[in-house]
Amino acid sequence: MKKLIAFTLTAAFLTGIAQAEPQTRTSTFDGPKASGTKTTVRDKDAGTFSSDKIVTRKSDGATATTERDRQRTDTSFTGSGSRTGFNGKTATYDVER
8 A cells, every 4th residue: 555655646746747847749740732740849837838830742842831939927928920831921920918
């Protein structure tokens, strides 16, 4: 019984440590018309989130990208991002709430 309790407490402690660090996730896809990669980084303690995605069209090699960043503050958040399409046109945004 003591070993079970000690193991449970140790697992809970280590899980808490692992979540305190930034979490990075990367996913890829490869479809018939395009392939791409998306990477996200979330740091709950710092209150930050970022996401970057790049997609390549297979027919001509054109790329499209998306970038997003968010920062939590005490009472709100700020965010910014941009998207560049396959045609090369870019749109950006900045928000504060």
